[in-house]
Structures are given as C-alpha cells and as structure tokens.
Amino acid sequence: MKITIAITGASGSSLGLKLLKALPNSIDKHLILSDSAKAVLQIEEQVSIHDDQNIASALSSGSFGTDVMMIVPCSMNTVAKISNGIADNLTTRAASVMIKEHKTLLIAPREMPLSSIALENLLKLSQNGVIIAPPLLAYYSKQQTLEQMESFMVGRWLDLVGVDNKLYKRWGEDA
Numbered sequence: 001m002k003i004t005i006a007i008t009g010a011s012g013s014s015l016g017l018k019l020l021k022a023l024p025n026s027i028d029k030h031l032i033l034s035d036s037a038k039a040v041l042q043i044e045e046q047v048s049i050h051d052d053q054n055i056a057s058a059l060s061s062g063s064f065g066t067d068v069m070m071i072v073p074c075s076m077n078t079v080a081k082i083s084n085g086i087a088d089n090l091t092t093r094a095a096s097v098m099i100k101e102h103k104t105l106l107i108a109p110r111e112m113p114l115s116s117i118a119l120e121n122l123l124k125l126s127q128n129g130v131i132i133a134p135p136l137l138a139y140y141s142k143q144q145t146l147e148q149m150e151s152f153m154v155g156r157w158l159d160l161v162g163v164d165n166k167l168y169k170r171w172g173e174d175a
C-alpha cells in the first residue's frame with residue numbers, strides 16, 4: 001500500500017509525525033511538509049520526503065497509484081484551497097489527484113472555533129468523499145496522558161484508512 005502523509009502549518013504537527021511513525025514498515029511511505037511545517041523536519045523514519053513546492057513530484061500524478069493520503073494536521077488555508085480546486089503546491093495537487101481518482105483522502109482539520117467559511121469548505125470536501133476526521137478526543141478510552149491522547153487519535157485515523165493497529169483501548173475493551 002502507498003500512503004502519502006501531508007503535514008501543513010496547523011497546530012499539532014507532532015500528530016502528523018506520530019501518525020507517520022505508527023505506519024507499519026510494509027507500507028510505502030511518502031511525506032509532504034508545507035513550508036510552514038518544515039520546522040518539524042527532524043525525522044529518522046524510512047520515508048520519502050517530498051518538497052511541497054515540487055509540483056513535478058510523482059505524487060502529483062494519478063498514475064503513481066497512491067492508495068491513501070492523510071493531511072494531519074490540516075490548516076484552514078489548505079482546506080480552503082483543496083475544496084475550491086486550487087492545486088498550487090504538492091499537498092493541494094496530490095489531494096486533488098486523490099479526489100479525482102476516487103481514492104482515500106483523510107483530512108484532520110485543526111482550528112477552533114470553525115468559521116462558516118471553513119465549515120462550508122469541509123462540507124464540500126465531505127460531499128466529495130473526503131474523510132473529515134479532526135483531532136478530537138473520546139473520553140471512553142480513558143486517556144491519562146498527552147501521549148495516550150495522541151495514540152487514540154492516530155489509532156482512529158489509521159482505522160479510518162484501513163491500517164490495523166492497537167494504539168488505543170476500544171469501546172468495551174477491558175483494561
């Protein structure tokens with residue numbers, strides 16, 4: 001399976017890195033960092049890193065065959081561009097490719113509160129088959145630490161794109 005993870009300039013870029021680390025070695029991993037996310041480029045994972053300005057990257061083409069793309073976290077700037085068909089960097093271009101090819105695109109929008117503009121943009125994306133999965137907690141999983149809270153969110157995102165994981169305690173699961 002080929003998975004692209006894009007980290008944009010919203011708060012919580014550590015979540016994107018955690019998600020990347022949670023992916024099994026069997027997955028062909030590609031990472032796009034937006035300019036505002038590059039401060040987090042301290043990575044020791046086996047991953048192909050793509051420059052967000054390199055629109056000629058393989059990820060720009062449907063023929064590359066990416067199975068899943070996850071934008072974690074996703075800024076409202078990037079949400080607005082994708083929902084309006086703007087593809088002016090590799091993240092937004094690769095996302096538009098996922099939509100046109102009817103492939104799995106997961107977006108974790110991070111903003112609070114959400115404006116009507118952001119909500120409209122997210123609705124449009126959802127209506128086009130994009131999975132909208134914000135970084136939100138569920139208290140049933142009884143997380144005690146920030147680490148456990150992040151594992152819960154990463155585990156849920158992996159569930160949504162069909163990657164097996166045991167990162168959190170599921171509803172009804174014993175302690």
Ligand SMILES: Cc1cc2nc3c(=O)[nH]c(=O)nc-3n(C[C@H](O)[C@H](O)[C@H](O)COP(=O)(O)O)c2cc1C
Pocket residue numbers: 007008009010011034035036037074075076077078110111
């Ligand atoms: C410290 C910091 C935190 C930010 N947090 C958010 C955020 O949580 N959500 C958001 O939509 N934008 C946030 N922004 C603003 C985005 O970084 C800004 O809109 C940027 O243009 C996004 O570009 P990108 O979508 O290409 O990454 C933040 C900016 C800074 C400097």
